[in-house]
Amino acid sequence: MHFIETRGNDGQHPQKVSFSEAILAPISSFGGLYSPESLPDLVTAFLTTHLNSDYKTLARAVLTAFEIDIDTNIIDQALSLYDAFDDPSNPVPVVKVSDHLYVSELWHGPTRAFKDMALQPFGTVLSSIAQKRGEHYLILAATSGDTGPAALETFKNKESVQVACMYPVGGTSDVQRLQMVTEDAKNLKVIGVKGDFDDTQNALKQLLASKEFKDTLKEKNIHLSAANSVNFGRIIFQIIYHIHSYLELARQKAIEVGEKVYLNVPSGNFGNALGGYYAMKMGLPVEKILIASNKNNILTELINTGAYDLRNADVVATTSPAMDILKSSNIERIFFDLFGSERTKELMLKLDKDKHYQLSEIELASIQSIFAADFCDDTEGKQYIKEAFSNGYLMDPHTATCFKAYDTCRDNKSLKTIVYSTAEWTKFSPVIANALTGEQDTHDIDALKSIAKEAGIEIPAIINSLFDKEIAQKAIVEKDGIEKEILSFL
Ligand SMILES: *Cc1c(COP(=O)(O)O)cnc(C)c1O
Numbered sequence: 286m287h288f289i290e291t292r293g294n295d296g297q298h299p300q301k302v303s304f305s306e307a308i309l310a311p312i313s314s315f316g317g318l319y320s321p322e323s324l325p326d327l328v329t330a331f332l333t334t335h336l337n338s339d340y341k342t343l344a345r346a347v348l349t350a351f352e353i354d355i356d357t358n359i360i361d362q363a364l365s366l367y368d369a370f371d372d373p374s375n376p377v378p379v380v381k382v383s384d385h386l387y388v389s390e391l392w393h394g395p396t397r398a399f400k401d402m403a404l405q406p407f408g409t410v411l412s413s414i415a416q417k418r419g420e421h422y423l424i425l426a427a428t429s430g431d432t433g434p435a436a437l438e439t440f441k442n443k444e445s446v447q448v449a450c451m452y453p454v455g456g457t458s459d460v461q462r463l464q465m466v467t468e469d470a471k472n473l474k475v476i477g478v479k480g481d482f483d484d485t486q487n488a489l490k491q492l493l494a495s496k497e498f499k500d501t502l503k504e505k506n507i508h509l510s511a512a513n514s515v516n517f518g519r520i521i522f523q524i525i526y527h528i529h530s531y532l533e534l535a536r537q538k539a540i541e542v543g544e545k546v547y548l549n550v551p552s553g554n555f556g557n558a559l560g561g562y563y564a565m566k567m568g569l570p571v572e573k574i575l576i577a578s579n580k581n582n583i584l585t586e587l588i589n590t591g592a593y594d595l596r597n598a599d600v601v602a603t604t605s606p607a608m609d610i611l612k613s614s615n616i617e618r619i620f621f622d623l624f625g626s627e628r629t630k631e632l633m634l635k636l637d638k639d640k641h642y643q644l645s646e647i648e649l650a651s652i653q654s655i656f657a658a659d660f661c662d663d664t665e666g667k668q669y670i671k672e673a674f675s676n677g678y679l680m681d682p683h684t685a686t687c688f689k690a691y692d693t694c695r696d697n698k699s700l701k702t703i704v705y706s707t708a709e710w711t712k713f714s715p716v717i718a719n720a721l722t723g724e725q726d727t728h729d730i731d732a733l734k735s736i737a738k739e740a741g742i743e744i745p746a747i748i749n750s751l752f753d754k755e756i757a758q759k760a761i762v763e764k765d766g767i768e769k770e771i772l773s774f775l
Pocket residue numbers: 398399400431432514551552553554555556557558607608683707708
């Protein structure tokens with residue numbers, strides 16, 4: 286299987302690359318992305334064959350169908366990381382919440398958010414490619430919360446890879462910060478930056494443009510790579526759990542194999558939804574993919590009107606911060622798949638230049654045949670959290686955005702819906718405690734205790750122990766201090 290370019294070829298980049306090349310350098314001609322040249326076909330026979338497969342067996346079969354250039358033993362090693370999830374035999378439990386609504390919980394891994402689903406195996410794959418090539422990689426990440434902990438966790442003590450992760454001081458939850466600053470490994474560096482997430486990201490951009498930084502990398506023979514959500518090495522692992530969740534519904538006798546379902550995805554950079562789209566294209570019986578947003582509702586606008594407009598658009602901070610995104614990068618792969626590279630290039634370059642574009646009516650109809658969308662503001666989100674809790678289901682604010690789309694976006698109410706839950710309640714506890722009891726906690730530890738009491742459950746040990754762990758990563762710098770800090774780490 287090869288990967289081709291979403292914006293066509295500029296004569297300088299290769300026209301096609303292998304999976305491992307697409308992982309190491311995910312950006313293609315004209316700033317585009319690599320996308321699969323074709324998708325494997327999972328006919329009904331595949332689904333019935335795997336009706337009783339465990340997660341790893343299914344994953345191996347899907348990855349095999351993609352014919353990627355990664356050795357089987359590396360794939361097995363990567364997939365074995367799911368053994369460290371809460372239930373090794375079923376890393377992604379699917380829970381029935383009401384008659385037609387099932388929640389697929391993607392957060393049972395080490396950092397309690399869905400980023401682990403892809404980043405856990407991805408770390409092994411990237412490190413093995415680097416070792417095989419005898420190369421050394423530096424991964425730079427600016428995080429507002431969930432990606433940082435998941436990236437640090439997966440690359441901890443891995444060969445041939447170093448990670449430097451920057452977070453805005455005060456811009457993450459206590460749990461997210463502790464997950465990062467308590468990571469102690471020689472190949473990891475965590476830096477708190479005084480400023481907000483935008484400042485952190487801009488500082489990272491400046492660093493990438495710095496000559497001294499580039500010279501140092503060259504001198505030390507270090508290559509730069511990214512573990513961000515456009516990397517196909519992450520996307521591929523996000524196709525699998527959609528198929529798994531569907532089969533889980535069949536195993537629970539909620540559906541017959543072949544029956545259509547809705548997938549309902551809390552979306553930011555659109556990696557999760559893209560995985561669902563590919564699964565659907567590969568033959569998974571999906572009626573539509575429901576895209577849930579928060580008040581940063583650029584995707585809702587796009588899917589409902591065909592307009593993508595960043596003029597006068599500012600990111601607003603919400604209680605579902607992992608979805609506080611206006612530039613949703615993976616949409617580009619959907620356009621490429623539906624409209625081809627020429628049109629995708631036109632749309633994406635127009636967005637860069639004019640900050641907006643408008644799909645044609647035919648294009649919009651084609652998008653709407655696959656997706657429907659709605660957004661959920663923080664007040665509505667809290668109500669959904671409270672209501673679900675009174676029906677016995679505890680969920681986080683990202684997951685809650687899906688419940689609005691569930692109410693408003695289904696044309697066929699007789700079909701089952703799979704809502705994807707992307708974070709455990711422990712990661713956004715002050716918001717949840719506020720929704721449940723009205724209390725205003727500023728510290729996670731107080732909110733965690735109060736939710737645990739309210740729900741009659743324990744705070745998971747993996748979260749509780751964070752508060753007693755030693756702080757291994759103490760660096761806190763001004764924006765212009767990042768370069769020095771990273772150079773000394775290298
Ligand atoms: C990253 C993230 C999302 C958004 O997922 P995308 O694949 O970027 O659309 C939603 N919820 C949580 C908790 C996340 O960490």
